[in-house]
Amino acid sequence: MTRKTPLMITAATFLAATLAACGSSPAKSSTAPTKSGPVVGGTLNVGINSDFVTLSPAMSSALIDRQAFINIFDPLLKLSPTMQIEPNLITHWTITNGGTTYTLYLRHGVKFQDGTPFNAAAVLYNWHWEMNPANASPRRSNLALVSSLSAPNAHEVVVTLKAPFAAFLSLLAGRTGMISSPTAMQKWGSSYGLHPVGTGPFMFVQWIKNDHMILKRNPNYWQKGKPYLNKIVYTPITSPVQEYNALVTGQVNIIDSVPYQDVSSLASNSSLRSAQTPGLGYVDMELNTTVAPLKNVHNREAINYAINRQALNQLLYFGHAIPAYSQFSPASWAYNPNLKIPFSDTLAKQQLAKAGNPNGFSFNLLGDNSPTTVQEMQAIQSELGKVGIKVNIQPVDFTTLLTDAIGGNYQADLLGWSGRPDPDQNSYAFDTTGGSFNDPRYSNSQVDSLLLRAREATSQSVRKQYYNQAATIVLHQAPYIFLEYTPVIQAWSPNVHGFKIYPDGLMRFKNVWK
Amino acid sequence: MVLFVLRRLVNLIPVAFLVLIVTFSLIHVAPGNPAYTILGEQASPTAVRLLDQKMGLNHPLVSQFGTYVASVLHGNLGSSLLDGQSVTSLIITRLPVTLELSVLAVALSLLIALPTGILAAYRPNTWIDSVSRLLALLGAAIPNFWLALLLVYVFAVTLRWAPSLGWVPLNVSVLGNLGHLVLPTIVLALPLVAITSRVLRGELLEVMHRIYIQVARAKGVKEWGVVMHHGVRNALIPVVTVIGLQVGGLLGGVVITESIFSLPGMGQLVVNAIFNRDYPVLQGSVLFMALVVLLANLAVDLIYAWVDPRIRYN
Numbered sequence: 001m002t003r004k005t006p007l008m009i010t011a012a013t014f015l016a017a018t019l020a021a022c023g024s025s026p027a028k029s030s031t032a033p034t035k036s037g038p039v040v041g042g043t044l045n046v047g048i049n050s051d052f053v054t055l056s057p058a059m060s061s062a063l064i065d066r067q068a069f070i071n072i073f074d075p076l077l078k079l080s081p082t083m084q085i086e087p088n089l090i091t092h093w094t095i096t097n098g099g100t101t102y103t104l105y106l107r108h109g110v111k112f113q114d115g116t117p118f119n120a121a122a123v124l125y126n127w128h129w130e131m132n133p134a135n136a137s138p139r140r141s142n143l144a145l146v147s148s149l150s151a152p153n154a155h156e157v158v159v160t161l162k163a164p165f166a167a168f169l170s171l172l173a174g175r176t177g178m179i180s181s182p183t184a185m186q187k188w189g190s191s192y193g194l195h196p197v198g199t200g201p202f203m204f205v206q207w208i209k210n211d212h213m214i215l216k217r218n219p220n221y222w223q224k225g226k227p228y229l230n231k232i233v234y235t236p237i238t239s240p241v242q243e244y245n246a247l248v249t250g251q252v253n254i255i256d257s258v259p260y261q262d263v264s265s266l267a268s269n270s271s272l273r274s275a276q277t278p279g280l281g282y283v284d285m286e287l288n289t290t291v292a293p294l295k296n297v298h299n300r301e302a303i304n305y306a307i308n309r310q311a312l313n314q315l316l317y318f319g320h321a322i323p324a325y326s327q328f329s330p331a332s333w334a335y336n337p338n339l340k341i342p343f344s345d346t347l348a349k350q351q352l353a354k355a356g357n358p359n360g361f362s363f364n365l366l367g368d369n370s371p372t373t374v375q376e377m378q379a380i381q382s383e384l385g386k387v388g389i390k391v392n393i394q395p396v397d398f399t400t401l402l403t404d405a406i407g408g409n410y411q412a413d414l415l416g417w418s419g420r421p422d423p424d425q426n427s428y429a430f431d432t433t434g435g436s437f438n439d440p441r442y443s444n445s446q447v448d449s450l451l452l453r454a455r456e457a458t459s460q461s462v463r464k465q466y467y468n469q470a471a472t473i474v475l476h477q478a479p480y481i482f483l484e485y486t487p488v489i490q491a492w493s494p495n496v497h498g499f500k501i502y503p504d505g506l507m508r509f510k511n512v513w514k
Numbered sequence: 515m516v517l518f519v520l521r522r523l524v525n526l527i528p529v530a531f532l533v534l535i536v537t538f539s540l541i542h543v544a545p546g547n548p549a550y551t552i553l554g555e556q557a558s559p560t561a562v563r564l565l566d567q568k569m570g571l572n573h574p575l576v577s578q579f580g581t582y583v584a585s586v587l588h589g590n591l592g593s594s595l596l597d598g599q600s601v602t603s604l605i606i607t608r609l610p611v612t613l614e615l616s617v618l619a620v621a622l623s624l625l626i627a628l629p630t631g632i633l634a635a636y637r638p639n640t641w642i643d644s645v646s647r648l649l650a651l652l653g654a655a656i657p658n659f660w661l662a663l664l665l666v667y668v669f670a671v672t673l674r675w676a677p678s679l680g681w682v683p684l685n686v687s688v689l690g691n692l693g694h695l696v697l698p699t700i701v702l703a704l705p706l707v708a709i710t711s712r713v714l715r716g717e718l719l720e721v722m723h724r725i726y727i728q729v730a731r732a733k734g735v736k737e738w739g740v741v742m743h744h745g746v747r748n749a750l751i752p753v754v755t756v757i758g759l760q761v762g763g764l765l766g767g768v769v770i771t772e773s774i775f776s777l778p779g780m781g782q783l784v785v786n787a788i789f790n791r792d793y794p795v796l797q798g799s800v801l802f803m804a805l806v807v808l809l810a811n812l813a814v815d816l817i818y819a820w821v822d823p824r825i826r827y828n
Binding site (some may be wrong): 235246 | 545546553561568663665670681773782789
């Protein structure tokens with residue numbers, strides 16, 4: 001099974017590497033490389049762009065939580081830097097009965113950080129807990145296709161699905177595959193999210209909200225010799241400029257994101273290291289296909305043609321994003337670089353004429369009230385204004401935005417999706433009739449059947465074809481206006497070694513030393 | 515005096531109740547539901563309904579309010595909808611940060627405002643007055659988030675004199691604690707300087723023309739004594755009033771300053787509670803902050819009596 005997913009590391013990394021190899025500038029002799037192996041010990045100070053919401057994988061829906069999870073919990077399967085599924089706590093697996101039965105074989109000799117043995121019973125305990133409606137777990141929908149779970153022995157889990165589901169393994173590399181110690185879950189009950197216990201390389205010590213969260217080395221980690229760091233301290237810094245400042249001043253050693261305007265100066269700063277890779281996520285507009293005027297497909301397509309994605313990219317992302325035309329980013333194996341539509345005011349006006357409103361129309365655009373989103377909404381407003389489409393911008397806070405988007409109480413909104421490794425996770429719930437993420441209330445039987453076939457097929461090349469066909473229809477029907485694929489850009493100080501950037505943006509510290 | 519304080523304290527109760535009603539209504543009028551914060555994009559109608567039930571948000575608003583008030587009267591501010599932490603303990607852990615920051619900001623503002631105000635009034639329309647006026651104008655006009663980023667750029671990023679953000683508790687390191695508070699304190703103090711020094715100047719200018727000042731001078735009191743004992747003391751009442759009124763504004767400034775400097779204080783607690791629709795945390799903190807403002811006003815009234823012995827509360 002070969003999958004081609006280029007991991008693009010930018011000039012920044014090459015430049016940094018070259019500078020390091022050349023011994024850097026004479027003034028900063030301390031940055032000269034000492035080519036020795038990993039060193040055990042030390043504290044890594046990490047800047048993150050917002051505070052964690054909960055540290056329980058079963059109760060988490062915030063993206064930021066995953067930064068902590070990836071180091072506290074070892075997922076059952078792991079992702080490679082090119083987003084391929086690899087064995088981890090599951091050493092191997094078999095898929096039988098036409099893709100409906102998954103037999104998962106668990107690693108022996110693994111213990112949770114509190115000494116509880118990691119085994120099939122623990123996995124089942126977590127999944128049964130998440131599937132119980134009374135617990136209101138955001139993971140429940142991930143396990144909706146599960147019809148039964150069983151554990152023939154302590155290291156084997158058999159999952160029977162109601163229908164074939166090709167993305168199931170991919171879920172096990174995410175929060176559904178992050179297993180908590182059943183002992184700790186029972187001990188702490190509803191406050192387990194403040195006392196997480198996993199099997200990962202680092203264990204939880206302390207979390208003072210809005211201030212810091214501390215992890216320490218797990219001395220009993222199953223992978224002998226790992227991790228290297230003694231301690232990790234996460235500091236939430238909500239102002240992007242301040243997060244970058246904290247790295248520059250040395251208050252933190254690594255940051256999870258870099259403001260777009262600072263990326264080019266970062267590349268020329270020899271006292272910092274950085275890397276950039278296409279992310280899995282994208283920014284898009286959702287158009288409610290059940291209310292006028294966006295009920296009319298020609299009006300939606302007019303918007304699609306009238307937006308200059310290159311200009312938006314230059315203006316808002318300083319050229320570091322990639323224009324988007326589908327839900328599958330360049331980091332995904334389902335990405336098709338040839339799928340695009342032209343930017344053309346003429347074509348937009350033709351569509352407006354077809355829709356019966358040649359002079360344009362007006363609609364309300366909802367978005368969160370962060371400066372970046374408001375800027376992007378203003379840019380869209382001015383782009384669409386050129387063809388006579390009047391946009392009324394409505395910035396609201398994120399909870400209101402989500403409530404209105406999910407409730408269908410909107411005309412158009414500007415949202416984003418952080419993206420998941422399997423294309424099914426980026427399309428099925430978004431595009432199929434009645435799908436749980438289908439905020440535009442889009443319905444197309446052809447798309448429904450293509451995406452269903454794609455999740456039931458086992459061959460990646462066949463799946464890719466289905467995704468392509470579906471994406472082409474979705475692009476032209478425009479329930480979503482895809483705008484940009486957002487990159488992952490991370491930066492660190494030269495004394496941080498062994499760090500690797502991933503398209504999912506999660507900072508894995510198992511192999512990092514200082 | 516004691517009776518006066520007691521009466522004022524009793525008067526706090528209806529005001530506090532009003533604050534409760536307003537906060538409760540405002541947050542419930544705002545669209546959005548904590549269930550969406552917890553469930554995220556995965557929120558299905560069924561999941562939201564179940565979570566609402568679990569959190570007691572499915573009951574009518576009036577009955578929710580009744581339950582809440584009853585528990586507040588029992589001294590229980592409830593617990594966070596997100597992680598179950600008690601609101602009282604959340605406030606207690608956040609309070610020292612905000613309290614220290616506010617006290618330092620007021621102290622710094624007085625340290626600058628008193629001399630500049632007095633000098634400006636004593637030498638009106640000279641360069642000293644102009645400098646003090648310019649300072650006041652800047653303090654009043656510069657938005658604090660901009661000032662914060664500017665100070666960080668100059669003193670933290672470029673000169674490396676102070677940390678750019680973060681917090682060290684006093685019991686861990688006194689110097690570290692003060693070091694981390696230097697920039698936020700300046701940001702918070704500057705608007706206070708502006709208004710305090712201007713009010714003091716205006717009032718003192720008027721007082722210095724009073725007959726009793728001339729009498730004092732005629733009696734041969736030294737100029738320092740004339741200005742400080744006869745002038746400033748009589749000009750202080752409006753200054754005290756203004757500082758008291760500023761407590762409310764200070765708490766507003768704290769919200770922004772704490773966010774920019776990543777300080778784990780009350781301001782951040784409130785902001786996050788709003789974004790997450792964490793009703794109990796928001797109601798509890800706003801109630802607490804309202805009480806602080808009310809008590810600050812009571813303190814101002816008591817200070818009047820101390821500043822001006824002619825004022826007596828009976």
